[in-house]
Amino acid sequence: MVEVFSGQPYADGVKYRIDPGKAVAPTLLDDAGLRNAEIALTLSQLLTNVHAVQRVRGLEPVKDLKDPVKKSAAPINLDIEMETGTGKTYVYIKTIMELHKRYGWSKYIVVVPSIAIREGVKKSFDITADHFQQLYGTKPRTFIYNSSRLHEVERFSSDSGVQVMIINIQAFNATGKDARRIHGTERRLPNGEIVLEGLDDFGSRKPIDVISANRPILIIDEPQKIEGDAKKPSKSLEALAAFNALFALRYSATHRIERTKVHRLDAMDAYNQKLVKRIAVRGITVKYLTGSSAYLYVDGLEIGKGADFPKARVELEVQTAHGIRRQVARVNKGTNLHVVSGGIEAYKGLFIRNVDANRDIIELSNGDVIGAGEVTEDVAEGQKRRIQIREVIRAHLDKERQLFAQGIKALSLFFIDEVAKYRDYEREDTLGEYARVFEEEYGEVLADFLGQLDFDDAAERYRKHVEAIPVRSTHEGYFSIDKKTGRSVDGKIAARGDLAGQSDDVDAYDLILKDKERLLSFEEPVRFIWSHSALREGWDNPNVFVMGMLKKSDNTTTRRQEIGRGLRLSVDQHGERMDNPVTVHDINELTVVTDESYTDFVTALQKEIIESLSARPRKASVDYFTGKQIKLADGTTSVLEKSIAQALYNHLIRHDYIDDDGLVTQEYKDARADGTLAAPTAEALKPVIDFMWPLVDALYLDLPKPVDGRKPKKIPFNEANFKKREFQALWSRINHKAVYQVEFDSKELIKNCIRTLDKSLNVTVMQYLVEAGKQVVGLEVEQLEAGTGFKVSETKLEHSAVSAGSTVKYDLLGEIAEKTQLTRRTCAAILTGINPGTFAKFKQNPEQFITEAARLINEQKATVIVEHLTYDPRDSRYDSSIFTENQTAQDLSKAGEKLKKSVYEYVVTDSKVERAFVEKLDVSDEVVVYSKLPRGFSIPTPVGDYNPDWAIAFRDDTTKIKHVYFVAETKGSMSSLQLKGVENAKIECARKFFNSLDNTDVKYDVVTNYSELMQLVSD
Template sequence: MKLQFKVQPYQTAAVDSVVNVFDGQPYADGVRYRVDPGKSAAPALLDDAGFRNAELTLTSSQILTNLHNIQQSRGLPLSKELKDPVKVSAASLNLDIEMETGTGKTYVYIKTIMELHKRYGWSKYIVVVPSIAIREGVKKSFDITADHFQQHYGTKPRTFVYNSSRLHELERFSSDAGVQVMIINVQAFNATGKDARRIYEVLDDFQSRKPIDVIAANRPILIIDEPQKIEGDVKKPSKSLAALGQFNALFAIRYSATHKIPRTKVHRLDAVDAYNQKLVKKIAVRGITVKQLAGSSAYLYVDGLEIGKGADFPKARVELEVQTAQGIRRQVKRLSQGMNLHDISGGIEAYKGLFIRDVDANRDIIELSNGDILGAGEVTQDVTDDTKRRIQIREVIRAHLDKERELFTQGIKTLSLFFIDEVAKYRDYDREDTLGDYARMFEEEYEAVLADTLAQLDLDEAAERYRKHVEAIPVRATHEGYFSIDKKTGRSVDGKIAARGDFAGMSDDVDAYDLILKDKERLLSFEEPVRFIWSHSALREGWDNPNVFVMGMLKKSDNTTTRRQEIGRGLRLSVDQHGERMDNPVTVHDINELTVVTDESYTDFVTALQKEIVESLSARPRKASVDYFVGKHITIEDGSTSVLEQVVAQALYDHLIRHDYIDDDGHVTEAYKEARAEGVLASPTSEVLLPVVDFVWPLVDALYLDMPKPVDGRKPKKIPLNEANFYRREFQELWGRINHKAVYQVKFDSEELITNCVQVLDKSLNVTVMQYVVESGKQVVELEVEQLETGTGFKVSETKIEQSAVSAGSTVKYDLLGEIAEKTQLTRRTCAAILTGINPATFAKFKQNPEQFITEASRLINEQKATVIVEHLAYDSLEDRFDSAIFTENQTAQDLSKAGDKLKKSVYEYVVTDSKIERAFVSELDTSQEVAVYAKLPRGFFIPTPVGDYNPDWAIAFTEGTVKHVYFVAETKGSLSTLQLKGVEDAKIECARKFFASLNAKNGDDVKYDVVTDYSELMQLVTA
C-alpha cells in the first residue's frame, strides 16, 4: 500500500504565508561559488564550484510591508519590527508557523521548500529537529512524498541525514544543483559527545576543514521543527539556539503547535481551528474512577451498558468476583435489572444483600439495592495499579474491536497504541515466552473480549468477513513492541533518555523506530497482523500513524509530558487500504475518532487537556476593538477580498456595543452567540457597515473559543439529525398525530389464565434430560517422560453417555414456586394452581432438568399471560405528549458499523439497522417516489403495555395523492408466522394495534399501523 497525497487548501495557505513574505525578491537559481577544497585536496578539486543561496535583495521595510499584508489577511497581530525578543537567534529573520499536531506540518514545510525554490531559486535547506525520533520521521516523510512533489514540480528534494562519519555528503550538498536538504538533529551539533563536537573541528578526514564552515558557506535556509524543544524560552535561551547561529542562515522558518519564544508569526492553525475545520480526529476519553460503596467491600467495575430488544435489556457489563472451581476469579457478567449479585458471585459474602435495582442506559449508570449509583468506568474500593492497568488494557481492546467492526468494511485498518514507562512490563526475558505482565494481561483479556464481541455479531455477510479476518490472526501475532534494542543481546531495552539539559526527556535511539516509522505503510495494511502497538512513553514525539484510533496510557503520570503531546500521536486523519485520506467533511468525524483510555477520571483528564489547549491559545486575540478590526481582510459575496478601513471598523465596533454583543472589556457576550446561532443578529443602521455586515461576523466569531470538548468514550454515539427532513410539514403532521402519551386499563380472569397455562404446559413443555459422558482409559504400556509432560500418558479406550436424574423431592437448591413466581410476576398461589393442574407426567420433567423446567415453564406462562391481558386491554390517550427532543437527547449506544450510507429522506442522516430485512427496507424507503419522509422511531418514543414498553420501528409519511393511507407506523419482521411472532412480542404488537385504533377514534385521524415483511407488502397495505 502506498500513501496518497493531495493538495489541501489549508496547507497551501500555510505555504503561501511564508512564500509571500519575499514577494518582490528576484529569481536566482543559485550563486556559483568556489567550494573550499581543504588543504589536502587534490589539484583537480580546486576548480570545483558550488551553488549557494542568493542573498535577500528586499529591504527590511519591504519585508515588513509584505508581512503586514499576510498578517492582516490571517487575523494575526502586526509585527512592529523584525527584531527578535532574545539576543541570540538562529537567523536575522525568523518566521513562525503555528500548526496543530496532526495537520501535516512536515508536508507543509516540504512544499514550502519546493515553492521557495520555484519562486526565488533558493535550493539549500537544513531541517533541524530536536531528537532522533523526529529526525527519522522527517526523513520518512521526505521519502514517501518524493513522487508526489515530482509530479507537481518536475523535481524533488534530495535529502540526507547529517552524520559526522559520512561527510562526503556535505560535498554533494554544497556542489550539486537542485533542491538539497540536510536533516540534522540538535544532538549532532550541541551535545558533549565526541561525534557532536566534530562538526566544529578541523578534521583530517575532511581535508583539514570544519564541517560547520562548509555548511555555512551555502547560506542555507533553516527549517526548525518543534523549536520549543530546542530553543529554551525568552528568559533563558538554550545553548542549542546560540549554536544555530553558526549555520549562517539566510533566514529561519519555525514550525510548531506550541511556540515558546514568539517571533514573527505569519500563519496560525491552532487546536480550535484544526478541530472546527475537521482537520484532525475528534477525541473521546474513557476514564476510570474509584468509588466507595456504602458499607460494603464488594469489588465491582462497570465496563459499559448495552441496549437491545427484549425484556432483559438494557444490560450492564459488570466485572465482579466469582467463586469458581479454580478459586475466586474476576469475571465480566451481563447483568439486568433485578439480578442478585450474591447469587451471580456464587455466594461470596461481600455481595450479600446486593442486587441490581436499575440499569439506566440513558444516564449510563446502574443503581444498587443499597442506593449506590455506579457509572460506566467506575470501580469500587481501593484497587491496585495492576487492576487498573488490566482494566485499561481491556478497555483499549474493547474500544479497538468496536471501532474495527465499524471500519473494516470500509477498508480502514484500526491500530491501537499502548504507552508504557518500562519495557520489562511488556517484554520479560526471564520468562520462557518473554511476555511481561502487561503482555500477559493483554493476551488474556484479548481472548475474552474477542470471544464476547464475536458472539454479539450479526449473521450477515459483512460480519462473517470480519469474523474470519480476526479469527485468522493469532493473539501472539497481533501485538508488537517497538523499543530500543541492546546491540549486544538483541533484546528490547528501555531507551537512553536524557535526564537534564537541553535534551531532557528525549531519546537518541534509532533502532526503536525502524518498524514504526520506516514500515508505516505495512502497518496500515490488513495483510500485516499487528494491530496493537506497544511503545515506550519517552519515545513519544517524532512519529505518528494516521490509523491509531485508540491509545492506552499505561504509565505513571509525569510533568514532562503533556496530554496534548500524548494524544498527538493519534490525531492525524486515517487512510484506507488505497492510502486515501478519510477527510470527507460529512463523515470525517464519524470515522475519525481517537479514544484515549486513561487511569484518570473522564472529568479530570478532559479538564486538564482543555486547560493545556487554552494556555496554548494565549496569543490568540480575545477582545473586540477598533484596532482589531482595522485592516482585516474579509471575503465578500463574489469571492473577492476587501480590507476593513478605519471608518467601517469603528461602525462595526459601535454596532456591537449598541446591541450588547460585547461587554465593557470587549469580550463577546452570550447575547451575540445566541443571536448568531439562531440567525437573528440585529441589522446595522450605518451606511458604511451595511454593505459588508454579512461578511464581518467571522471576525467577531474568532474572538471567542468554541472549545472542542472530548466526548465520553463510553457514552452513546449520536447519529446527526437531518433537520430539513425533521421539520418537513409531512413529518411534523405525522408526529403530531402519534406523539400522544397514553394509559391502559386491563381486567382479566385469573381462572382463565390458569386454565390456558395448564393446557399449554401439558402440550408444549419440553425438557431435555441432563447427560454426562463417562470416559474410560488406561496408562500406555511404555511410558516416557515426554508423555507425562504433554499429558498423553493415558489413552481413552471407551466412552459412554449417562443420564442424570434429580429426585423430585430434592428441592434444597430449587424454590420451584418462588422462582417461577419471580420470573412471571404472578402470585405464588396462582403459580401453585398452575403446577398442581398439569399432568403428573409433565411435572415429572422437573427432575430431569430442574433449571430448564423453570426457565421453559416461566416462558410459556408469560406468553399465555400476555395473550390473556391483551384481550382485555383498553387505551386512553392523554393530553401529555412526547417531546421532539427525544430524537436527539434519548439516543442510546449506537453500533455505527451497522449504519449504511447517508440517507436522503430520513429524519436521521444514518439509520442503524438490526437485520438484512431492515437494511433492504431502508434502501427502498429512501429511493421510493411515494415516500416523502420517514424516521426510525427513537427508543424514547414508546407505547406502554402490560408486558413492557413497546417501541415501534418506523414512522412513514407518504406523498399526498400517491397512496390511500398517508401516515403509517410499521414494524418490520422477517416472517409473520405464528411460530416467529408469538408470546410477549406478539402481545406488544396487538397492544400497539389497540393504541393506534384508540388514537384514530378519538382524534379522527387515519394513522395506519401494521407489521410488514418488506417494502412491497407495505405498499399493498397503504394503497388498499
C-alpha cells in the same frame, strides 16, 4: 510564509567558487557552488510585509524584527505555530518548494531535535517526492547529514535545484565524533603535525564552513526542544548560528521563545477546522459507596432490541470452583447480584433497580448510583491496569468493526514506563505482566464481542478477519535493542543538558517509523503496539485510534504531548487521508484510556489548551476585523476593509452579540448554534456576512470538550418501521444513484465575467509610509542599544503607482486559470475583453488583481453551473445496508426519548430546531414513518456531495393526493443570507436531482419547523 518576502527579486542561485582545500587536486579549483541570493528587501519593507500577514491572520503586529535572544540561529526568525498532528512537515516542504519557485532560494537545512523526528521527516520527504514533482515540475533532493559521508555536503553546495540537508541537533552539539567532524576540530599528530579531526576525505576544509558559504535557510522543527528559553538560551541555539543562515523558519505547536509569529493554527483552530481527530476519554473513577462494600465496576452500558435492553456490563466478584474470581456479567433491570456472584455475602440483597443508557448509570436497590467507568472500593494498581487493558481492547474492537468495511486499519498504542512490564526474559515465553494480562483479556473480550455481532455479510467478513489472527501475533513491542544480547531494553535517555528527557536511540524506531505502510496494511497482523513512554516524540502513525496510558504520571510530559501521538487523521488501504469534512469526526476519533477519572483528565487537558491559547484576541473591535482575510464560497479570499469591519461591529452591538467590553455574549452563541443569527441591514455586509462569523467565533474559547468514550453507542435499527410499505415506497423512489453534467456556453460565461470585472473589480493602490526623525538630544549609550536614539518628527503616507512586488514575473493567465479551473484560452478572452482602465489596475497591485479577478470569475462560474446543471439517474441504486453498515456510535445524552415512528430507535440532534422537529414528527398523526437519512446516502454536486436530512412518509389520507413522500432539510433560518454560498448551491442542486426522478409524489424542500412542513404538504 512566502508573502513575508513579497517584492524579493527572483534569483536562481548565486555562483561562487568552492574552496577545494589543500588536499584537492588543482584540476578541481574551478568547482563552483550555488548559494542562496541575499535578501534584497530592507528591514522596513520586511516589517511592512510581516504586518500585512499578521493582520490577515489576527496576530498582534510586532514592533520590529529584533530577536529577544542575543545569539540566535539567524538574523531573521519567523514563527509558524501549528498544532500537533496537522501536518507541519508537509507544510514546510511545500513552503520550501514555493520559496524556490517564487524567489529562487534553493539551499535548506531542516534541523530536528531527535533521531526519531529526523527519520520521520526523511520519510515524509521520500513519500511526497512524486507529489511535489507533479506540482512544481521538480522535487527536493534530500539527505541526512552523516559525518562519514561528507561527499553529500559537497553535492549540497554544488548541485542546482532544491537541496535539503536534514540534521539532528546531536550531530553538531556534543563532544562526540559527529560534532568534532562538522566543525573540523584540530588534532595534533605524534609527529607534531596539526590536522583536522577525521577529515582526510575533505581536505583542509571544515564542513561547517562549506555549509555556511551557501547562506542556507533554516527550517527548525520543534525549536522548543532545542533552544532553551529567552533568559537562558541553550548551547544548541548558539551552535545553529554557525550555519550563517539567511533566515530561520520555526515550526512548533508550543513555542517557548516567542519571536515574529506569522501564522497560528492552535488546538482550537485545528479541531474546528477538522484537521485532527476528535478526542474521547475513558477514565476510571474510584467511588466509595455507603450502602455496600462489595466490589463493582461498571464497564459500560448497551442498548439494543428487545425488552431486556438496555443492559450494563458489570465486573463483580464471583464464587467459582477455583475460588473467588472477578468476572464481567451483563445485567439489566431486576438482576439479583447475589445470585450472579454465586452467593457471595457482600452482594446479598443487592438488585439492579434501573439501567439508564441516556445518563450512562445504573441504580442499585440500596439507593447507590454508579456511572460507567466507576469502580467501588479502592483497587490495587494491578487491577486498574487490567481494567485499562480491557478497555483498550474493547474500544479497539468497537472502532475496528466500524472501520474495517471502509478499508481502514485500526491500531491501538500502549505507553508503558518499563520494558520489563511487557518483555520478561526470565520466562520461557518472554511475556511480561502486561502482555500476559493482555492475552487473557483479549480472548475473553473478543469472544464476547463477536457473540454480539449481527449476522450480515459485513459482520461475517470482519469475523473471519479477526478470528484468523492469533493473539500472539496481534501485539508487538517496539523498544530499544541491546546489540550484545538482542533483547529489548529501556530507551537511552539524555539525563542532562539541552536534550534532557529525549531519546537518541535509532534502533528503537526502525519498524515504527520506516515501516509505517506495513503497519497500515490488513496483511500485517499487528494491531496493538507497546512502546516506551520515552519514545513519544516522533512516533506518528495516523491510524492510532486508541491509546492506553499504562504508566505513572510524568510531570514533564503534558497531556497534550501524550495524546499528540494519535491526533493525525487516518488513511485507508490506498493511503488516502480520511478528511471528508462531513464524516471526518465520525471516522477520526482518538480514544484515550487513562487511570484518572474522565472529569479529572478532561479538566487538566482543557486547562493546558486554554494556557496555550493565551495569545488569542478575545475582544471584538473595528481594528480586530479590519484587514482580516475571509474565505468565500468559491474558494477565493477577500480582505475586509475598514468600512465593512465597522458595519460588522455595529451589527454585533445592535443585536447584543457582544457586550460593552467587546466580549461575545451567550445570545450570539445560542443564535449561532440554532442558525438564527440576525440578518444585517447594511448593504456592504450582505454579500459576505456568512463568511465573517468565524472571525467572531474565534473571539471566545468554546473549547472542544472530549467526549466520554463510554457514552457513544450504536443506535438500534427499527427493522419493523423500515419494512413498512410506506417507507419502502419512499425509499424505492429516492435511492437512485445519479451523475450530473454541466453544459454552458463559454461565450455567455465570458460575457458575464467581463461585465462583472468592469463593474466590481476593486484593487487598492500600494501605500508606503515615509517617516522623518531626528537624533535625540543628550543621547545616552542605553538609548542607542535600545534603538530609541532617534525620535520620529514627521510621517507622510505616499501612494505607489507600481507594486512593491512588480519585480516578480507573473504568469497572469496561468495564475487565474489555476484559481478558476478554466482554460487559458477562456481566461485570455475575459482579460482582453475588459476595459483598459480595468486592466490597468493589475499594475497597481498584481497580487490583489489576480485574487479579486479570480473571485469574481468564480462567482459567475458558480451561477452558470447551477443554471445549466442536469442530472441523469442511473439504474444502479443505494443498497438498504447503508442504514446500518456505516452507522457510527452516537452520544445518547443528545438523543431524547426512544422514538416510535423512526427507522432508528433514537435520533441524535445537533440543534434545538432539529430536536423540536423530531419530537413533532414522532407524535404526528399524519406521519407513518420517517428516518434521518444515513451519511451513506448522498447526492453528487459540483461543489461536493450533499446529504439531505430527513425522509418522511405521510398517511394516504393526509391530502387529496394518494401518497405524499417528503425529503426535508431543516434549517434554523430561512433568510436567504443564511443559505448563501456552497450550502445554497448544494440545496439548489438537490432540487434538480429530485426533479429529475420524475416522482410527482416526492417533494424536496427546506423547512424551519414542523408547521412549515405541513403547510408545504398541504399545498
